[in-house]
Amino acid sequence: MKLLGAENSPEVQQLLIEQFSATATTIGGPPEIAVDRHVELAKILRDEHQYRIFGFVVAVHYPTRVKEATEAGEVIRVSYGLRSVGKGTRLASWQLCVPVGQSVPTLVYLFAGADWQEREQYDLVGVRFDGHPDLRRLMLSEDWQGHPLRKDYAIDTKVHPWR
């Protein structure tokens, strides 16, 4: 079985399929795993597969209008990528799919580099990270209302008093 997200090495693909029952998604991107086993996967990749560098976390909001495409309602999809120097492979990546309003377990306690990246995703998309020690806005000002990279964020939202 070949999953979408061909950037994963065969070893990681096998791990994802056999231990974490990863599935390909209809919208593409890396393979999807269950939210509650997410930290476990990151720990295994870090300790046993030498993926010690936190690459990225990217969240995308899928509104109700395209819910038939995702078959899960209004969701936020969160993709992760880890990098490895010792392995010589590009990255190990997977994605989670959570309904809007549900939080995702944080990876700060495994990778210190996840700190600001999770704050950025919280700031722009509004996905909450469970257990993050300091989940504040990173890019926008402290008193900002809403999360601008949500698809339902009106582009002409008035920002007092400079917009």
Add this chain to the structure above:
Amino acid sequence: MAVDESYRTYSHPVYDFMMKVPGLDVMTTTVDKILSYGSEASLWIFPVATSCCGIEFMALAASRVDADRMGAIVRGSPRHSDVMIVAGTITVKMAPRVKKLWDQMPEPKWAIAVGSCAISGDFYRDIYSVVPGIDTFIPVDVYVPGCPPNPEAMMHGLLRLQEKIRASASGRDLNREARPEPIQHQRLPRLPILGDPSRPSDLDRQQVASAASLGWWDELNLDKALELAASESANESDDEQKT
């Protein structure tokens, strides 16, 4: 006395004294000229360089263009400076900081907006995080257009500012005004977002088809998705009619 005093509506002891001594009014205009020469020939710059215009601004201060020969020295503190040169995009988060720095500058002070981002926001104008022009919150004396303007253009802006200082010292009315609030329709998005009733249904189809042509949505049943979306919007309009 040469000066016509009939239109005077106020009085001040110093002014009365000046008017009484013959030749003193001529002397004060001379002093005014000397003071304005001092202002225009020592324009110390406080740079707010936030993007690529800032790189061009560095060339303004460097040896080829050399703003120093006009007495324009770049200073790192707003309290030493006369001119604030805003070179670059100002975001909503940055704007209060710029305003604070502007308020810390002592009078007399001037502001130059360098580049189209500082002037109007340019193509970042409609973005949620960008201020559409710095003259929405501080008064601007000289606009230097360009994307980015070259250092000679910035030098020309400095010369225009000197002209302006000279003119205002000779009594011409050159008050600055903040630009009024930008017009509402300029901020609306060019394309209606998903779920907007004014969004044409053809646009959905085109966008999904272009995504499918890149191979992203292989297993997506496009026609079914669009049918469901259409029935959803029909249901919504039914609900509206009922209410």
